[in-house]
Amino acid sequence: MQTKIGLEIHCQLTGLKSKLFCSCGTDYRGKEPNSNVCPTCLGLPGTLPLLNKKAVEFASMISLALDCRVPEEIMFYRKNYFYPDLPKNFQLTQYNAYGITSIGVDGSLQYGDDKVARIRRVQLEEDPGRVVYESGSMEKSLYALVDYNRAGIPLVEIVTEPDFSDPKDVRLFLNKITSIVEHLGVCDTKLEGSVRCDVNVSVQGGLRVEIKNVGSFSEAEKAVRYEIARQKTMVSRNIEVKAETRHWDDARKITKESRSKEEEQDYRYFPEPDIPAITLGKDFVLSLKPSMPELPDARKERFISALGLSPHVAQVLIENKELADFFELTIKLYNSPKEVANWIVTDLISFVDEKDREGGNLLAGLKVGPEHIAELARMVEQNTVNRTMAKQILGQVVRTGEMPSVVARKSQATRIADSSVIADAVEAVFKAEQSAVADARQNPNAANFLLGKVMQLTKGRADPKTALELINKKLRETT
Numbered sequence: 001m002q003t004k005i006g007l008e009i010h011c012q013l014t015g016l017k018s019k020l021f022c023s024c025g026t027d028y029r030g031k032e033p034n035s036n037v038c039p040t041c042l043g044l045p046g047t048l049p050l051l052n053k054k055a056v057e058f059a060s061m062i063s064l065a066l067d068c069r070v071p072e073e074i075m076f077y078r079k080n081y082f083y084p085d086l087p088k089n090f091q092l093t094q095y096n097a098y099g100i101t102s103i104g105v106d107g108s109l110q111y112g113d114d115k116v117a118r119i120r121r122v123q124l125e126e127d128p129g130r131v132v133y134e135s136g137s138m139e140k141s142l143y144a145l146v147d148y149n150r151a152g153i154p155l156v157e158i159v160t161e162p163d164f165s166d167p168k169d170v171r172l173f174l175n176k177i178t179s180i181v182e183h184l185g186v187c188d189t190k191l192e193g194s195v196r197c198d199v200n201v202s203v204q205g206g207l208r209v210e211i212k213n214v215g216s217f218s219e220a221e222k223a224v225r226y227e228i229a230r231q232k233t234m235v236s237r238n239i240e241v242k243a244e245t246r247h248w249d250d251a252r253k254i255t256k257e258s259r260s261k262e263e264e265q266d267y268r269y270f271p272e273p274d275i276p277a278i279t280l281g282k283d284f285v286l287s288l289k290p291s292m293p294e295l296p297d298a299r300k301e302r303f304i305s306a307l308g309l310s311p312h313v314a315q316v317l318i319e320n321k322e323l324a325d326f327f328e329l330t331i332k333l334y335n336s337p338k339e340v341a342n343w344i345v346t347d348l349i350s351f352v353d354e355k356d357r358e359g360g361n362l363l364a365g366l367k368v369g370p371e372h373i374a375e376l377a378r379m380v381e382q383n384t385v386n387r388t389m390a391k392q393i394l395g396q397v398v399r400t401g402e403m404p405s406v407v408a409r410k411s412q413a414t415r416i417a418d419s420s421v422i423a424d425a426v427e428a429v430f431k432a433e434q435s436a437v438a439d440a441r442q443n444p445n446a447a448n449f450l451l452g453k454v455m456q457l458t459k460g461r462a463d464p465k466t467a468l469e470l471i472n473k474k475l476r477e478t479t
């Protein structure tokens, strides 16, 4: 059965200071409800929108990064629908009609190893306010409150063609988008609700179902998985899959029916009469390009060609701007790119909690900075410590924030030099790990596993060199 998945991704332009059509600030989070508002974003009669010029630049930069065509002239449209969070009863957005397109059209983005998704359009629009339910959920609440602090926050909506069929690809694609908007400096994806995703899913024999407002990218993957299974089951039982809008229930991990889907014509799009068509001109794009920051793909190329990293290591680094920045700061302190990159990509990441693996806040839970990794890499390359030891030092560093040299000196002081104590530990490990011992006889590299166990047993205090000698000796003796 053929599955088609398309995405609509909303990114708040948090890099801007003011809203899209008024001078209210974009920093609305944590503010007293309805304190970050003015007559314009409240939609009061007689107000007129004034377009934020910088927002047009940011949206164009996103369009260019996604290989879209940016037209010479843009317009805004009213998208009409009634919902309490929409004070004007229409959203100012863009639309492709009368030969005028949204700010970006017909792009494409390469993601994962060699996959490509087409971008249908990129449009600039305003965020609605927020409905807050008195008891947290719509069903259980007696009343709801509306907070317009978010109303008018500039959004860029990225619409893809239905080019995905595997939920895993959806996740990879969204990671790439995150990395791009972070590199452009237009959206701080760490902020709650700054990136939201609607997912369209259809399976062969059914109609298209839209899942609204999935909060995080790992949730998007789960929502898609659930929806594909649900629709396939229905089709196989000859139950009609209707076109509808569903909501992702984050707590129960299911999608729920919310309303039958509006058709495009239900929105009665028409040109916004209070904003004239805006001529960007031919030179606009040309003038923008040189000022664009380095994008993830170019950065990856540079890491490979100028710094000698492997494509895989470079890929892991650029997928997360925070990680790539951390890497570049570290090699400024100790210029050994391969060694440093390996410490970050294989060792440091292993200390990051699964829940922190996405988004820009990867290293927030660890007490580690570039200075720690720079020193550790130097110590290893100068043979002050061996790798096994260095890995243990790193474990201590990320918990305490102590410098690796300090941790090494402390453990040196308590180092077990007495080889009979170490021999006892080796003895115990050989008894407990018989299959690993058998492995090690076939494959000398497997001795490192036994060494790790000895280090564990001695709480890292055994001298690794002595321990490894004893292990190898014992392996030879007992063959």
Ligand code: ZN
Residues within 6 Å of the ligand: 019, 022, 023, 024, 036, 037, 038, 039, 040, 041, 042, 152
């Ligand atoms: Zn305002």
Ligand code: MN
Residues within 6 Å of the ligand: 010, 125, 157
């Ligand atoms: Mn939208």
